[in-house]
Amino acid sequence: MIDKQPADQPEIILTGDRATGPLHLGHYVGSLRQRVDLQNIHDQTILVADMQGLTDNAHNPTKVSSNILNVVADYLAVGIDPSKTTICLQSQLPALAELTMYYSNLVTIARLERNPTVKSEIQSKGFERSIPAGFLTYPISQAADITGFNATLVPVGDDQLPMLEQTNEIVRKVNSLAGKIILNECRPLLSNASRLPSTDGKNKMSKTMGNTINLGSSEKEISAAVKSMYTDPTHLRVEDPGNIEGNVVFTYLDAFHPDTSYVNELKEHYQRGGLGDGTTKKILEECLQEILRPIRKKRAEYLGDKAQLIEILSGGSQVSREKTQRVLFDVKDTFGLNIL
Numbered sequence: 001m002i003d004k005q006p007a008d009q010p011e012i013i014l015t016g017d018r019a020t021g022p023l024h025l026g027h028y029v030g031s032l033r034q035r036v037d038l039q040n041i042h043d044q045t046i047l048v049a050d051m052q053g054l055t056d057n058a059h060n061p062t063k064v065s066s067n068i069l070n071v072v073a074d075y076l077a078v079g080i081d082p083s084k085t086t087i088c089l090q091s092q093l094p095a096l097a098e099l100t101m102y103y104s105n106l107v108t109i110a111r112l113e114r115n116p117t118v119k120s121e122i123q124s125k126g127f128e129r130s131i132p133a134g135f136l137t138y139p140i141s142q143a144a145d146i147t148g149f150n151a152t153l154v155p156v157g158d159d160q161l162p163m164l165e166q167t168n169e170i171v172r173k174v175n176s177l178a179g180k181i182i183l184n185e186c187r188p189l190l191s192n193a194s195r196l197p198s199t200d201g202k203n204k205m206s207k208t209m210g211n212t213i214n215l216g217s218s219e220k221e222i223s224a225a226v227k228s229m230y231t232d233p234t235h236l237r238v239e240d241p242g243n244i245e246g247n248v249v250f251t252y253l254d255a256f257h258p259d260t261s262y263v264n265e266l267k268e269h270y271q272r273g274g275l276g277d278g279t280t281k282k283i284l285e286e287c288l289q290e291i292l293r294p295i296r297k298k299r300a301e302y303l304g305d306k307a308q309l310i311e312i313l314s315g316g317s318q319v320s321r322e323k324t325q326r327v328l329f330d331v332k333d334t335f336g337l338n339i340l
């Protein structure tokens with residue numbers, strides 16, 4: 001599950017999620033499972049990116065504030081262990097905001113406008129000419145997140161590679177100004193699981209589209225989501241040969257079913273004809289129910305004890321505040337601003 005990179009050398013890992021909604025199976029496959037493994041080997045911090053969440057939600061801040069503890073409960077429910085992984089809240093680390101200010105002077109508007117991920121987000125969010133400045137500049141703030149911990153390894157999806165590239169450009173500029181290495185360049189750690197499609201097989205996963213299965217989805221919601229999954233529209237009768245390519249049920253079976261050879265048999269049978277979508281969906285549903293049942297239960301328990309969640313987040317933020325403060329000191333030093 002851990003990609004190509006050497007996993008035996010301890011690294012400083014920083015990763016994060018925008019707190020704009022509960023986490024779903026796409027997060028689980030793409031990053032959460034991997035983080036559970038990584039925490040045993042590396043010095044891992046996970047940042048709940050509430051400020052980054054606001055960069056396109058300032059008009060509706062409860063979308064962010066109401067999801068902070070949900071995201072923390074999601075982490076804990078899948079097995080992220082706060083005694084191994086530091087979980088912290090971005091807005092509680094003022095050094096990150098300060099670093100963002102210093103780094104802003106090292107990045108041009110043209111460079112920000114060239115970031116392909118930001119570019120496509122601007123399009124899909126329909127910002128046109130009214131792009132919030134915070135949104136255009138969030139890659140700078142993300143560079144502050146990463147360098148604030150002096151991270152060497154950043155587990156992310158491939159859409160985040162442009163952020164890491166911009167981070168390393170900033171790192172090189174700061175180091176060159178300092179005349180010595182004060183910030184580490186970071187490497188991405190891509191999950192080798194391919195991106196999980198939404199249940200409709202067409203659109204990006206989104207809560208408003210109702211095409212996701214969340215970690216906290218109820219049994220009924222899971223069942224309804226699997227029943228509505230996109231399969232092969234040309235597979236009309238059970239006897240007909242069916243296509244597995246683009247068939248979301250099979251993509252999910254590949255991602256979640258523990259028995260690969262059984263899934264391969266199902267695929268062959270489906271392609272030959274004689275295997276109905278009702279049956280494949282039933283198999284997938286059982287498998288997802290089994291995986292999500294204990295996660296949902298733990299998630300509900302954690303959410304039932306908000307004081308504990310807050311304690312975990314505030315403990316992690318306290319540790320992180322000190323770490324990021326030290327990096328800020330070095331960066332301020334580079335600009336000759338530690339004079340008082």
Ligand code: TRP
Pocket residue numbers: 014015016017018047049052142145146154155156160
């Ligand atoms: N931009 C990331 C996302 O949308 C979230 C994020 C914020 C992040 N800060 C980070 C990821 C630092 C990795 C490192 O998923």
